[in-house]
Amino acid sequence: MSKEAGAAEDEFNKAIPSSIRVANADTIPSGTKNIQFFRSMLFQIFVVGICAFSAPGIWSAMNGLGVGGSQSPNLVNAANALLYAFMTFTCLVAPWLTNAIGFRWTLSLGTLGYPIYAAGLYANNRFGTTWLIYVGAITCGISAGFFLSVEGAIATGYPEQHKRGRYIATWFTFRNFGNVIGGSISLGLNHAVNQRGQVGYQTYLGFIAIQCLSCLFALLLSEPEKVQRDDGTRIEASRGIAWHTELREMWRLMRSKPILLLSPLFWYFGWIQAYPGTFLATYFTVRSRALGSLMSAIVGTLATWLGGTLVDIHWAKKRQTRAISTYALIAMLNSATWIWAVYIQNEYRFTLPVLDWSDQAAFSRGFGVYMFERLSWGLVENYIYWCIGNLSDSPGDQIRYSSLLRGVETAAVAIGFGVQAVPTALIATASINLGLWFFALPFSYYATLKVVRKFNELNKECGEGSGVQVTQA
Numbered sequence: 001m002s003k004e005a006g007a008a009e010d011e012f013n014k015a016i017p018s019s020i021r022v023a024n025a026d027t028i029p030s031g032t033k034n035i036q037f038f039r040s041m042l043f044q045i046f047v048v049g050i051c052a053f054s055a056p057g058i059w060s061a062m063n064g065l066g067v068g069g070s071q072s073p074n075l076v077n078a079a080n081a082l083l084y085a086f087m088t089f090t091c092l093v094a095p096w097l098t099n100a101i102g103f104r105w106t107l108s109l110g111t112l113g114y115p116i117y118a119a120g121l122y123a124n125n126r127f128g129t130t131w132l133i134y135v136g137a138i139t140c141g142i143s144a145g146f147f148l149s150v151e152g153a154i155a156t157g158y159p160e161q162h163k164r165g166r167y168i169a170t171w172f173t174f175r176n177f178g179n180v181i182g183g184s185i186s187l188g189l190n191h192a193v194n195q196r197g198q199v200g201y202q203t204y205l206g207f208i209a210i211q212c213l214s215c216l217f218a219l220l221l222s223e224p225e226k227v228q229r230d231d232g233t234r235i236e237a238s239r240g241i242a243w244h245t246e247l248r249e250m251w252r253l254m255r256s257k258p259i260l261l262l263s264p265l266f267w268y269f270g271w272i273q274a275y276p277g278t279f280l281a282t283y284f285t286v287r288s289r290a291l292g293s294l295m296s297a298i299v300g301t302l303a304t305w306l307g308g309t310l311v312d313i314h315w316a317k318k319r320q321t322r323a324i325s326t327y328a329l330i331a332m333l334n335s336a337t338w339i340w341a342v343y344i345q346n347e348y349r350f351t352l353p354v355l356d357w358s359d360q361a362a363f364s365r366g367f368g369v370y371m372f373e374r375l376s377w378g379l380v381e382n383y384i385y386w387c388i389g390n391l392s393d394s395p396g397d398q399i400r401y402s403s404l405l406r407g408v409e410t411a412a413v414a415i416g417f418g419v420q421a422v423p424t425a426l427i428a429t430a431s432i433n434l435g436l437w438f439f440a441l442p443f444s445y446y447a448t449l450k451v452v453r454k455f456n457e458l459n460k461e462c463g464e465g466s467g468v469q470v471t472q473a
Contacts, residue, residue: 035228041159045167047156047221049108049174054214055147057178058207059140061186061293062121075124075272077421079133083117083141084270084414090145091407095250095399099241103150108218110147113140115211124202145410149403154221156389157398160229162312164389169308169383176301176378181210181295191287223451253400258391258454261447262384266405269380270412272433274420276373281364282426283348285356292367296374303378311386320452324413327448330379331441337372340433344369345430352453405462 040241056202098106112135123129151171159167185206224235253259280292299335310326311319346368388401420429 007195012174035230039222039225039226039228040165040299041167041221041229041346044154044158044222044227045170046174047217048151050217051111051147051169051214052171052175053178053181054217055114055211056144057175058181059114059117059144059210060175061179061180061181061183061297062118062204062207071144074421074423075130076121077278077423079120079137080274081414081416081418081421082134083137083144083435084410084417086138087148087410088414090142091149091403091410092145092250094149094403095246096243097146098153098399098414099246101222103154104219104221104223106146107221108215109212110143110145110150111214111218111236113143114214115208115469118139118204118208118211120202120206121430125204126201132186145406148406148410149399152385152388152402153399156385156402157278158187158224158227158235159389160231160233161390163230165308165310165312165382165386166305167269167308168385168389169304172299172304172378172382176297179293179297180299183290183292183297185360187287187289191290208421217328241306249406250400254404258387258447258450259401259404261443261450262387262405263408263443264436265380265384265444265447266408267412268383268433268436270379270409271416271436272373272377273413273431274416275361275426275433276370276377278369278420278429279345279426283353283355285354288356288367291357292370295371299371300378300381303375304382307379307382308386311383320449323448326383327445329446330376330383333372333379334376334437335441337369337376338430338437341369341373342427342430342434345427349425349427353432375396387447390451391454 094106097109101109117133117136117140120129120133123132155168155171156164229237231236276296280289284292307326307330310329311322314322316322316325348366353362353366355366357363357367384405388398388405391401392398414430
């Protein structure tokens with residue numbers, strides 16, 4: 001570490017005590033019998049999960065219909081590019097807002113833009129209005145950056161280390177349930193529409209109603225220092241950190257090896273998000289898109305639980321073995337999926353099919369590759385957040401890591417949707433997806449090793465103390 005970085009870290013450590021310290025066991029409950037349910041770790045994950053379901057989950061449900069259920073992909077792809085451009089900025093400033101108003105109010109504020117975006121899609125679908133889509137994209141981008149950073153910090157920083165994979169899977173299950181509900185509603189309304197086109201406007205009314213409730217759900221969250229973990233440990237949150245101290249700490253983390261090694265994987269994860277929805281809208285009928293929205297949520301949920309279980313459950317004694325084995329599975333599955341996707345896409349650029357489930361032979365090939373893309377996407381999503389979760393045991397650090405890496409992700413998503421809005425040939429996009437994945441592979445492998453070492457350091461640090469621990473946020 002450079003002298004400058006070391007000095008910045010020393011100053012930060014003076015302002016904030018060490019990330020893990022032993023507290024007086026007499027002042028903290030030693031068992032689960034004294035834990036209040038509304039302060040429990042499980043309840044906090046339920047709250048952030050319900051918010052993830054009702055805000056970004058429903059947003060994902062709309063995009064799971066194929067670029068927001070629109071007939072033309074270009075308009076919504078352009079709006080999404082604008083949304084993610086604003087989100088990139090607010091992701092990076094989220095730690096300052098959280099430091100000022102706390103996790104609970106930041107989470108609530110972060111939900112406010114989502115129903116406006118859905119209203120824009122409704123107005124465009126029913127009346128042909130375009131301006132409200134762009135207004136919704138801007139407002140959603142501003143608020144969603146705060147939401148995505150703080151929800152990630154809660155899901156990875158609140159839980160105990162040995163439960164993080166499963167708690168992350170629980171969080172993503174709630175988010176994917178938004179797609180399950182949205183896809184079920186849309187499939188019920190559009191099951192008879194066996195041609196390409198736009199989804200019925202009635203679909204959006206239910207989406208808007210659900211998203212309007214998310215800001216109230218967020219207020220049920222407990223601040224870190226009030227949370228009671230199952231093992232009796234508490235999270236102590238520091239507030240009122242000077243903005244320049246926060247800035248120096250962000251700069252230090254930005255140059256750290258874990259961030260640099262994980263950045264290519266986050267860029268890949270962001271970039272690929274524009275492709276599946278555009279693929280679905282281009283080649284599938286309305287009812288097939290609705291089915292895709294539903295099934296992608298189910299497959300994504302199974303993928304996140306598979307990833308969370310593989311890194312948490314002690315099927316292998318060494319955590320390094322579990323981490324590298326999970327990484328190997330993800331690497332093989334993603335590689336095979338994108339090779340298959342490029343092959344199928346190259347065929348479709350000449351045949352230009354209209355795929356509906358009434359023709360099972362043709363439908364199953366295109367739909368199958370779409371499902372494997374969602375399966376691979378879910379595994380990568382759980383894995384990258386598990387990596388973040390083991391870089392630090394502090395929600396304060398977690399929101400910094402989450403903000404930096406989600407900033408990388410959202411910048412990639414903005415460019416990905418922008419490129420797709422031009423429009424760009426899907427064979428080019430699929431090929432870039434494949435190239436980015438193979439570029440990210442070696443970096444993510446070394447990031448995995450780095451994260452496991454960090455986890456072992458935290459375990460050793462915890463083991464040196466006795467009694468009940470307090471995690472500094």
